[in-house]
Amino acid sequence: MTGSILDRLEEGIVLGDGGYLLALENRGYVQAGPFTPEVTIEHPNALLALHQEFVHAGAEVLQVLTFYASENKLAQIGYSGRLGDINRAAVQIAREAGGESTLVAGDICLTWKYEEGSAAAADECRRLFDSQIGFQMEKGVDFFICETFLHVGEALLGLECARSTGLPAMVTLAFEGPNTRDGKTPAEAAKMLEGAGADVVGANCWQDPGFMLPVLEQMRGAVDCHVAAQPVAYRCTEEEPFFTRSKGFPDKLDSYKLTRYEMGDFAARARDLGANYIGGCCGCEGSHIRQMARVLGKAPSEEREWSVSLDNPQSATEAYKHLRSESD
DSSP, X not given: OOSOHXXXXXXXXXXXXXXXXXXXXXXXXXXXXXXXXXXXXXXXXXXXXXXXXXXXXXXXXXEOSOTTOSHHHHHHTTOGGGHHHHHHHHHHHHHHHHTTTSEXXXXXXXXXXXXXXXXXXXXXXXXHHHHHHHHHHHHOOSEEEEEEESSHHHHHHHHHHHHTTTSOEEEEEOOSSSSOTTSOOHHHHHHHHHHTTOSEEEEESSSOHHHHHHHHHHHHHHOSSEEEEEOOSBOOOSSSOSGGGSTTTTTOOGGGBOOHHHHHHHHHHHHHHTOSEEOOOTTOOHHHHHHHHHHTTOOOSOOOOOOOOSSSOOSHHHHHHHHHHHHO
C-alpha cells in the first residue's frame, strides 16, 4: 500500500495501532502515574519491539510515542532538558519499525494547561505544541494526530499548530460523558473541527467500545470528512464510564481487560457505522489489533499448516476438543 493517509482513506478503511504507555508500563518500562515517554531514549528497543508487534499484527499506521512528551510533563520527572531527544527518538524508532509501507503519524495531546477563555493559556498550549511539532518534523512524519483532548477549544489549538506544517491532520477527542468539558456534543465538536480544517475527526481513549460507538455514530452523521475511532481495551460501566475514573487506574487494570474478540467486534461495528480510521488506545495490544485486522479483511498471513489428530492428540487443543466431541 502506498500514498498519503488521505489517499489510503479514500481507498478504504485504514487500521491504526494500539496503545503504548500502559503496555510499556505493564512491561516495566514506564512509570504509572505520570505516564511520560522517556522510554524512547532510556529503553528504545522496548518501544521498537512494541511498534513491530503492531505492524506484524496488521497496523498500517504507527503513532509516535510522544503522548505527554511536552515540556511541562517532562519537567515533572526531571526530563525537561531532553524534550528534543525524546520527540526525535520517538519518530526515528517508529520509522525503523514501520519500514517503507507503514505511515508514521506525529503526535500531540492535551497539555492540562488549557483554560477556557484565557488567551495566556492558549498561547502556552500553542508554545508547547509547536515545540514538540518542530522536533518531530526534524525526523519527518507523514501526518499529525492531535489526540485525547477533553476540551474542543484545546483541540482547535492543536489542530491550528498541526495544520501549520502543511501535513494532513487528524483530531480525536476523549469523552468523560455525553459532552466535552466545554459542553459540546460529539456532533457539535466534530463540526467545529471539520470547519477548522481537520482532515479526520473522531474519538480516542477514555471510553471502551460500548461507550464510544454512540459517539462515533453522532460524529459520522455530522461531518463529511473522515472519522476515526480508537477506544481503550478496558471495560467501562455506567458507574465508571471512562477508564481513567475506574478504581483500577492506573496500575490495577488487569481484570478490566477486554478480549481480542470484543475489540474485533468493535472494529466490525465501527466499520458498519462508517468509520474510516479504526484502531485502539490504552490496553489495546497486538492480539487485539490482529483480530481487528482479521475482521476488517486485513489479516496478516500467519496461519501455518497443522495436521490435527483427534485420535492421537499431541496437544491439549486436540485432546480437549476430542473429549468435548465425545460428550456431545
